Amino acid sequence: MISTGLTIRLVAGIIGIHAVYSGFEMISVRERYGKAGIMRWEPTRLYIEHIPGFSLIEPLLNRIVGVAIVRVVVGVGLAIAATLNAPVLILGTFATGLLATDFVIVLRHSVGLSGAHQMSLVVSAGLTVAVLAPSGSLLELAGIGFIAAQGILGYFISGVTKGMGNAWRSGDAVLLVLSTTTWGHPWFYEKARSFPGLTALASHGVVLFEIAFPVILLLSPPLVAAIFGVALAMHISIAFAMGINGFITSFSSTYPAIYFVSRQVPTIL
Amino acid sequence: MSVFQSPQWLQSIFTWAVISTLTIWTVATSTRVFDPVRERLKAVIGEPGLSLIPSYRFFAPEPARYDFHLLYRTKTEDERVTDWQHCDEFIDFPSQLHWAWNPQLYDTKAMFDYAQSLYEAVKDEKEKDDDAEVTDDVSTSSLQQIDMEDYVVSTPYIALLNYVSHLPGVSDSKEVQYLIVRGSLREEESKPFFLSYFHEV
Incomplete structure (x- = not known):
């Protein structure tokens, strides 16, 4: 059995690490947000200026590099606070700070973000609730449950929608993705073309694995760990082949919560 | 240890308000995959608001091919x-x-x-x-x-x-x-x- 306290600290530690490197990635090419950048503020403003309270958050949206710097600081603080088992007020402050930066970053980018940022947003929301809630309370469980639900949905919805696509059902999807230079690589494409059976197996395997992922709640701890291992291997493969690196830490930050919920299921059943 | 020090009834209202928000967020995440639901959500909360609801359709239903x-x-x-x-x-x-x-x-x-x-x-x-x-x-x-x-x-x-x-x-x-x-x-x-x-x- 894993305690709520340990679950929360593990989630906080992993999402803190995610915040640090994703923040550094944003800062490292800050020209993209400048006058000549592909994500200059003025065009993006057209997309968002109609939302309620826009004038209140515009100063933050317009200073996205500053928000990214805060994100790095908050991420470092969160990871350290989680490791050192810091008081709830400190952990809660960093979790709230991370939620705020996630909120601003997702709103600011009409384009350019991967699903890792969306996952980070919901994880930091659930984490903030769980950290600030009274220990052992319903609210604490709700925060952890929310993170677990989002983690499971991240796989399940992706699998079901893939299953509705012709290219995934025919087994061509992985080859098609790898045939782009945006998401693939010539070397991987040539290898994939050389082994069409393996490529089709990868397409079908991803769909089946993702659809079956919710079953994890019913499995024993060793099997749960094995499923996490397969999922991590999938994310690392995607990072190598496609360059989408943020999924490794953003999705794995939900694993402690999923594991916690999976240990509660037998007692409920 | 709670950071909240407030009357019991206020904590109950707060608790259920937060749980309701998380539940609605999860339901919206689950259903935005359907086009009619997504369009309805977009009409209500706008496209920027919709970006706060995760879309887990990674490369689906049809993968990027160009x-x-x-x-x-x-x-x-x-x-x-x-x-x-x-x-x-x-x-x-x-x-x-x-x-x-x-x-x-x-x-x-x-x-x-x-x-x-x-x-x-x-x-x-x-x-x-x-x-x-x-x-x-x-x-x-x-x-x-x-x-x-x-x-x-x-x-x-x-x-x-x-x-x-x-x-x-x-x-x-x-x-x-x-x-x-x-x-x-x-x-x-x-x-x-x-x-x-x-x-x-």
Whole structure:
């Protein structure tokens, strides 16, 4: 059995690490947000200026590099606070700070973000609730449950929608993705073309694995760990082949919560 | 240890308000995958609001199968039009460390998202015209003209125009125009699908 306290600290530690490197990635090419950048503020403003309270958050949206710097600081603080088992007020402050930066970053980018940022947003929301809630309370469980639900949905919805696509059902999807230079690589494409059976197996395997992922709640701890291992291997493969690196830490930050919920299921059943 | 020190009844209301919010957030995440639900949500909370609800349709139902390339050309004061030039920064192959460190992903994804948005717009306009045929010709003169009034004031159109307008050498020109082509390693030639107007720099 894993305690709520340990679950929360593990989630906080992993999402803190995610915040640090994703923040550094944003800062490292800050020209993209400048006058000549592909994500200059003025065009993006057209997309968002109609939302309620826009004038209140515009100063933050317009200073996205500053928000990214805060994100790095908050991420470092969160990871350290989680490791050192810091008081709830400190952990809660960093979790709230991370939620705020996630909120601003997702709103600011009409384009350019991967699903890792969306996952980070919901994880930091659930984490903030769980950290600030009274220990052992319903609210604490709700925060952890929310993170677990989002983690499971991240796989399940992706699998079901893939299953509705012709290219995934025919087994061509992985080859098609790898045939782009945006998401693939010539070397991987040539290898994939050389082994069409393996490529089709990868397409079908991803769909089946993702659809079956919710079953994890019913499995024993060793099997749960094995499923996490397969999922991590999938994310690392995607990072190598496609360059989408943020999924490794953003999705794995939900694993402690999923594991916690999976240990509660037998007692409920 | 709780950070909340408030009356019991207030804590109960707060607890259930938070739980309701998380539940609604989860239900919205589960259902936004369906187009009618997504459109309804978009109508209620707007597109920026919708971005706060995760979309877990990664490369589904149909996977990305094309690269989008941005090209531009300029018109000089004496009305001479230059050759098309390629914006290479969006197609640079990632480094060997891109599995761990890939800041360029934001730019390539942004280009992809802008182009995809304009591609969908072009497709919608073509569907309005039953007689229209998608061209396979790579010459820009074969592009079909569509009504672009709605798109020239859109974020994707302006963002790309802003980008090419600030490229080295363009600021000395009178006007600039951009072209988006799509292609993949499966095809020998890329195909144009979106040509902007000429705009003053």
